[in-house]
Amino acid sequence: xxxxxxxxxxxxxxxxxxxxxxxxxxxxxxxxxxxxxxxxxxxxxxxxxxxxxxxxxxxxxxxxxxxxxxxxxxxxxxxxxxxxxxxxxxxxxxxxxxxxxxxxxxxxxxxx
Amino acid sequence: xxxxxxxxxxxxxxxxxxxxxxxxxxxxxxxxxxxxxxxxxxxxxxxxxxxxxxxxxxxxxxxxxxxxxxxxxxxxxxxxxxxxxxxxxxxxxxxxxxxxxxxxxxxxxxxxxxx
Numbered sequence: 001x002x003x004x005x006x007x008x009x010x011x012x013x014x015x016x017x018x019x020x021x022x023x024x025x026x027x028x029x030x031x032x033x034x035x036x037x038x039x040x041x042x043x044x045x046x047x048x049x050x051x052x053x054x055x056x057x058x059x060x061x062x063x064x065x066x067x068x069x070x071x072x073x074x075x076x077x078x079x080x081x082x083x084x085x086x087x088x089x090x091x092x093x094x095x096x097x098x099x100x101x102x103x104x105x106x107x108x109x110x111x112x
Numbered sequence: 113x114x115x116x117x118x119x120x121x122x123x124x125x126x127x128x129x130x131x132x133x134x135x136x137x138x139x140x141x142x143x144x145x146x147x148x149x150x151x152x153x154x155x156x157x158x159x160x161x162x163x164x165x166x167x168x169x170x171x172x173x174x175x176x177x178x179x180x181x182x183x184x185x186x187x188x189x190x191x192x193x194x195x196x197x198x199x200x201x202x203x204x205x206x207x208x209x210x211x212x213x214x215x216x217x218x219x220x221x222x223x224x225x226x227x
Contacts (some may be wrong), residue, residue, distance in 0.1 A: 004154075017207075033212045040144035043157070043201055052213055077158030091154050095212045099168060 002027045004094050006103035013082045014111055020067070021077040023092030024102045032096045034075040036066065039089040039105070048090075051075060080109045114139065115221035118204050124225045130192035133222045137206030143167075145216060146189050147178055147203040155203055161187065162210060191224075197221070199226045 003026040013019035025034065036048040051059045051066045059066045067076040071079045079086055092103045117136040125131050137144050143162050149154035158177065160168040164184040172179070176195070181187040191198055201221040207214040 029212075031212055033182065033214075035215065037218075039214070041181055043221040045205070045221075047215055047217060050213070050215055093154075095214075095216075098137060099157050099160065100216055102156075104154050105153075 002029075002091050002094055002096060002099075003066050004101055004103035005065070006092055006106050008106045009104075010107045010109070012049070012109050012111060013024045015084060016081055017040075018078060018080045019082055019108065021079070021090050021092075021108065022061065023075045023077065023103060025073050025075060025092075025094045027094060027096055029096040032094055034066070034068070035093045036064070036075075036077045037091045037093060037102075039091060040088075041088070045091070079108075084110050084112075114205055116206055116217055118202075118219035118222055120222055122208050122223045122225075124227065125194055126227050127196055128193040130190065131194055131224065132190045133202050133224075134206075135187045135204030135205070135219060137187075138217055141208055141217075142184070142209045143205035143210055143214070144181055144187050145207075147186070147205065149201040149203055149221070151200070158189070164207040167210065175203060176220070194224075194226045197226055198227050 004036045005024045032053045034051045039044045049064045063080045065078045085092045089105045146158045149155040158172045159179045161181045179189045203221045205216040205218045207216045
């Protein structure tokens with residue numbers, strides 16, 4: 001069985017600061033992909049970043065980076081230089097051959 | 113490139129009524145997914161299509177929910193009859209294939225309220 005755990009229901013960060021959103025996962029499949037999505041209040045799920053289980057380097061996409069620690073089964077999202085528009089729900093998800101499983105999400109609020 | 117399209121964006125119905133949602137995936141994407149997202153939770157997969165065949169419908173409440181993708185492109189999800197607990201956002205997503213590396217791209221969702 002696959003499981004994604006996001007232990008932070010809500011986070012606050014000041015504008016221009018960096019923030020880390022936690023995600024741990026559990027699977028017995030050797031091949032899997034880890035994804036982060038952003039969901040603003042409008043409801044659309046926006047793809048942010050992907051990390052493959054065999055990737056040696058941590059993924060980066062602009063201000064987003066994924067801190068992948070395979071032995072600890074964690075895939076934390078780091079957002080650098082936070083902006084007011086980053087305020088949203090953030091979901092960690094894991095995909096194996098069978099399906100994509102989501103965590104419960106973390107609500108990020110960026111303050112002035 | 114156009115994204116995943118969904119309609120309607122909002123729907124309010126009374127319990128025991130029926131409702132249908134439509135999804136048009138990204139052009140060329142063979143795999144299409146329907147998710148249900150209840151307020152405060154992550155999306156939950158209802159059904160997954162590869163072209164016009166069902167890959168996984170294990171979490172679809174088949175007594176009231178049905179979905180089809182007849183020509184391997186557009187898809188419709190139907191609820192009949194609706195219950196109060198069906199109030200949720202219904203998200204459609206598509207990807208190039210089934211591989212674990214394939215990113216799923218989501219549409220804007222349909223917000224359903226059952227009264």
